[in-house]
Amino acid sequence: MEKQEYTITLYTENSIGLIGRISTIFSRRKANIESLNTSPSEVEGIHRFTIVITEAEDVLRKLCRQLEK
Template identity: 60%
Template sequence: MSTEKELFTISVYTENNIGLLNRISAIFQRRHINIESLNISPSEIENVSRFTIVANMIEVDVRKIIGQIEKQVEVIKAYYHTLDQVIYQISGLFKIKSELLFEERQIQNIIKESNARIVTVNKEFFVLEKSGKKEEIADLYDALSVYGIMQYTRSGLIAVTKDEMKISSLLESYNN
């Protein structure tokens, strides 16, 4: 077990009840561990939500946190993985003045080279969407910031494991 800090992806399968997010974040807060990214979405099983939490810590702490998370009544099961054990994406949205799309040839090159896609265009602005690794989103941000970004946001990390997870059969029995 490593004593080096690394990014862990924690997947929590749960009923999505009011107050659960607060209790889960308090578990991290008590250990002085900052949550780097958080995403809550439906899971592959009806009426079961999946929290995807990314935090930088040592493995002994992630094991303890998993144990505390699983003590929450609504939590069905929690898992942790390193980033190399998951396939993940982050999405970024960039709002930029429309005139730049037509007046700055380099903007079109940046869009093409980064594999970003234009989501909407109107007279005042256009919006780009880019999904990929955090570094890819950061690189696009750096390239576009030279021209001026009106608004920017990026999502938390979403991930699926490379290996099969036994959660699906567990969740199926939970739902019945």
């Protein structure tokens, strides 16, 4: 499959080690994070993680399933 650029946006409570857990999911799939941005969301206590990757669609789907857990 051909690789494309995708943007993944996660909304989650900010907790210690969260970025480490997210990066572990990507490294297990050998997917490189092109860009990672974190910011508070409009909801108090919830943060937005915006991740840009260049990957095949099937890898993207697997990553998203892992991130939902």
